[in-house]
Amino acid sequence: MSRFYITTPIYYVNAVPHLGTFYSTVVDDALARYHRARAKSQGLDPKGNVFFLTGLDEHGQKIERITREKGVDPQLYCDGIAEKFKAAWERFGISNDDFIRTTEPRHEAAVAEMWKRLEAAGDIYKAEYDGMYCVGCESAKSEDDVDLEDGQKVCKIHRTPVERVKEQNYFFRLSKYAPRLLEWYAQTPSPVQPESRRNEVRAFVESGLRDLSVSRQKKSVSWAIPVPGDPEHTIFVWIDALTNYLTVLGGPEAVARGAGQAAFWDAANHLVGKDILRFHAVYWPAMLWSAGLPPPKQVFSHGFLTVKGQKISKSAPATKVDPNAIADELGVDPLRYFVLREYVLGADGDFTYESLFQRYESDLGNDLGNLLNRTISMAHKFVAGKVEGSDEYPGAADAKQEAERAWEEFAPSRALEAVWKIVREGNRYIDEKAPWALAKSPATLPALHGVLGRSLETLRWAALMVAPVMPGAAREILRQLGREKDDGSWPDKWGWPGGVLTDPKPVFPRVEPERQTALIAQWTGTLAAAATPAAPAAAAAKPVPAPGVDIAYDDFQKLDLRVAKVTAAERVPKADKLLKLTLDVGGDPRTVVSGIAPAYSPEQMVGKTVIYLANLAPRKIRGVVSQGMILAAGGDEVLALSGLDRDVPPGTPIR
Numbered sequence: 001m002s003r004f005y006i007t008t009p010i011y012y013v014n015a016v017p018h019l020g021t022f023y024s025t026v027v028d029d030a031l032a033r034y035h036r037a038r039a040k041s042q043g044l045d046p047k048g049n050v051f052f053l054t055g056l057d058e059h060g061q062k063i064e065r066i067t068r069e070k071g072v073d074p075q076l077y078c079d080g081i082a083e084k085f086k087a088a089w090e091r092f093g094i095s096n097d098d099f100i101r102t103t104e105p106r107h108e109a110a111v112a113e114m115w116k117r118l119e120a121a122g123d124i125y126k127a128e129y130d131g132m133y134c135v136g137c138e139s140a141k142s143e144d145d146v147d148l149e150d151g152q153k154v155c156k157i158h159r160t161p162v163e164r165v166k167e168q169n170y171f172f173r174l175s176k177y178a179p180r181l182l183e184w185y186a187q188t189p190s191p192v193q194p195e196s197r198r199n200e201v202r203a204f205v206e207s208g209l210r211d212l213s214v215s216r217q218k219k220s221v222s223w224a225i226p227v228p229g230d231p232e233h234t235i236f237v238w239i240d241a242l243t244n245y246l247t248v249l250g251g252p253e254a255v256a257r258g259a260g261q262a263a264f265w266d267a268a269n270h271l272v273g274k275d276i277l278r279f280h281a282v283y284w285p286a287m288l289w290s291a292g293l294p295p296p297k298q299v300f301s302h303g304f305l306t307v308k309g310q311k312i313s314k315s316a317p318a319t320k321v322d323p324n325a326i327a328d329e330l331g332v333d334p335l336r337y338f339v340l341r342e343y344v345l346g347a348d349g350d351f352t353y354e355s356l357f358q359r360y361e362s363d364l365g366n367d368l369g370n371l372l373n374r375t376i377s378m379a380h381k382f383v384a385g386k387v388e389g390s391d392e393y394p395g396a397a398d399a400k401q402e403a404e405r406a407w408e409e410f411a412p413s414r415a416l417e418a419v420w421k422i423v424r425e426g427n428r429y430i431d432e433k434a435p436w437a438l439a440k441s442p443a444t445l446p447a448l449h450g451v452l453g454r455s456l457e458t459l460r461w462a463a464l465m466v467a468p469v470m471p472g473a474a475r476e477i478l479r480q481l482g483r484e485k486d487d488g489s490w491p492d493k494w495g496w497p498g499g500v501l502t503d504p505k506p507v508f509p510r511v512e513p514e515r516q517t518a519l520i521a522q523w524t525g526t527l528a529a530a531a532t533p534a535a536p537a538a539a540a541a542k543p544v545p546a547p548g549v550d551i552a553y554d555d556f557q558k559l560d561l562r563v564a565k566v567t568a569a570e571r572v573p574k575a576d577k578l579l580k581l582t583l584d585v586g587g588d589p590r591t592v593v594s595g596i597a598p599a600y601s602p603e604q605m606v607g608k609t610v611i612y613l614a615n616l617a618p619r620k621i622r623g624v625v626s627q628g629m630i631l632a633a634g635g636d637e638v639l640a641l642s643g644l645d646r647d648v649p650p651g652t653p654i655r
C-alpha cells in the first residue's frame with residue numbers, strides 16, 4: 001500500500017455547492033475513504049497514508065467584479081461563502097484533511113515561492129499581451145474558442161462576450177515544455193485519464209503551444225497576489241489556484257525537499273472536470289517542471305452532470321438540483337450512493353429524480369435494506385439471534401477483488417456494482433435455501449445456521465465495502481449486526497465472526513409513490529403538476545436508461561419475464577385507474593395491481609395472455625400487495641397490452 005493524495009479542484013466562490021460540485025467532491029471523498037480503509041486493514045495509519053484536499057479559489061477578476069457589483073468587501077464576501085462551503089461539506093460527510101483558501105497567508109507565500117522558482121528557471125519574461133479573455137473561464141481565448149453573436153465575440157462555454165486585453169504582462173515559457181508534455185502523456189499507464197482525455201490534451205499540445213500570459217496590471221486586476229518584486233502587477237489567477245495543491249504540503253520549497261507531509265506529492269491525484277483539464281494536464285505539469293518539481297501522478301477528468309442535457313450550473317437556473325433538499329428527504333448517503341452508482345466517472349451523466357427514486361427503492365430498499373431486514377428478523381425468530389458458523393461463499397472474495405480493482409482505477413460505479421453482486425446473490429441464496437423450511441426440523445439446524453451466517457457475513461462485507469460511499473448507512477448496518485468495531489476497515493477473511501444483533505430497523509425507509517410524485521413536483525418547482533392526481537404506481541414514470549446507454553445482457557437477465565394468463569379481474573375501490581388482476585403463471589396464482597383501468601375493463605381482461613414481470617419487489621398499492629407487474633405500451637396513459645402472437649402455457653419464460 002502506498003500513499004494516496006487526492007484533490008478536488010478549488011471552487012470559485014461565485015456559487016455555493018450544487019449537485020455538480022457535490023459530485024466532484026463526493027467522488028474524491030469516497031476514494032479517500034476507500035484508501036483509508038485499505039490502509040487501516042493493512043495495519044497502517046490511515047492519516048499518515050491518505051491525504052484529501054478541497055478548498056476555494058478566491059482571487060481573480062470574476063470575484064473582484066461580483067464583490068464590486070455587490071458593493072461588499074471581497075475578503076468578507078469570501079469569508080461568508082467559505083462558511084457555506086464548509087457547512088455543506090460537513091453535512092455531506094466530506095472527510096477532507098485540509099481546506100485551502102487562496103486568500104490565506106500560507107497560500108500567498110507558496111505562490112510567491114512558486115513565482116520565484118519559475119523566474120529563477122528563466123521561464124518568465126515581460127512582453128505585450130494583446131488578446132481576448134473570458135472572465136467566466138478566467139482564461140485567454142483564441143479565435144477557436146469564440147463564436148460570433150450579433151457582431152460580438154462570445155465565449156463558447158459561457159456565451160458571454162469576451163474582453164480585449166492589451167497590456168504589458170509577464171509570460172511563462174509554456175511552449176518550451178511541449179516535447180516533455182508529449183513524452184509524459186506517452187507513459188503507460190497514462191498520467192492523464194481517461195484515455196480519450198489524454199488524446200484530447202495531446203492533440204492540443206501537438207497543435208502548437210503558445211507562451212502563457214501569467215500576470216495582469218494591478219490597475220486592471222487588483223484582487224490577486226502581487227508579483228514578487230513588481231507590485232504594479234498581479235499574478236494570474238490560475239497560477240495562483242494550481243499552486244494550492246502544494247501549499248497544503250508546505251509550499252514548493254518543502255515539496256522540493258520532500259520530507260514529512262511534502263512526501264505526499266509523489267502520490268498526487270487531481271480529479272477535475274473536463275472543462276479545466278487543460279489547466280491541469282498542460283499548464284500545471286509545465287509549471288512544476290519549471291519549478292524543479294515532478295508532475296502529479298495522475299490527472300483524472302470527470303464529465304458533467306446535466307439536466308435535460310444541459311450542464312448543471314449556477315448560471316443555468318433550469319438545471320437547479322438542490323442536494324440539500326434531496327438529503328433532507330432521503331438522507332445524505334442515498335444521494336452519495338446515487339451519483340457514484342449511476343454515473344460512470346469520466347462520462348457525462350443526465351440527472352433525473354425518477355432514476356434517483358428508482359435506485360433508492362430498488363438498490364437500497366429492495367436489495368440491501370431487504371437483505372438486512374429479513375436476515376436479522378429470521379435470526380431472531382429461528383435461532384434467538386445467535387448464529388453460529390456460515391456457509392462458504394467464494395463469490396464474496398471475487399467481488400471484493402473486483403471492487404478493489406475498480407477503486408484503484410477510479411471507477412466507483414463498478415466498485416458498487418461488485419458489492420451489489422453479493423447483495424443480490426445474498427437475497428437469492430435465502431430464497432433458494434428457504435431458512436423458514438430449515439427451521440422446521442432439528443436435523444436441518446446446522447444448515448439453517450450456515451445460511452443465516454452466510455447472510456450476516458454478506459451484510460458485514462457489503463457494509464464495509466459500501467462504507468466509502470455511504471459511511472453513515474454502513475455504520476448503521478454494522479450497528480444492527482453488532483459489529484461497530486469493524487467500521488473503517490476493509491473485509492478480510494470470510495466467516496461470520498459473531499455479533500449481538502439488534503432489532504432490525506429500516507435503513508432506507510420506503511417513500512410511497514404518491515410522496516415521490518409530490519416531492520419531484522416540489523423540487524422541480526412544478527407544484528401545479530402535483531395538484532393533478534398522482535399516476536397509479538403501475539403506470540408511474542419508469543426511468544429508462546438515457547438513449548444510447550446500453551445495459552449489459554446480465555442486467556437484462558435479472559428480469560424474470562413470464563407468460564401469464566389473467567384468470568380474474570376487479571376494480572380497486574376508490575382508485576379510478578387501478579385493476580386488481582389474478583394471474584396464472586404456472587404455479588401459485590399471483591396478484592398484481594395495474595394502472596390499466598382507463599384502457600381495459602375487468603371483463604376485457606379476463607382470459608387475456610400478458611407478459612408479466614415476476615421478480616419486481618412486491619409493493620402495497622391501495623391496501624393490496626402487488627406481486628410484480630404486467631407490461632403495457634404507453635407512458636402515463638396505457639395504449640395497449642403486450643401480448644404474444646400464439647398460445648403458450650402460462651409460466652413460460654420470456655427471453
Ligand code: MSP
Pocket residue numbers: 008009010011012019020021023024057241242271272273274275276303304305306311312313
Ligand atoms: N476555480 C476553478 C478550479 C481551480 S483548480 C486549481 C474552477 N472552479 S469551478 O467552481 O468553476 O469548478 C470547479 C469544478 O466543479 C470543476 O472541475 C468543474 O468541472 C466542476 N463542476 C461544475 N459544474 C459541474 C457539473 N455540472 N458537473 C460536474 N462537475 C461540475 O473551475
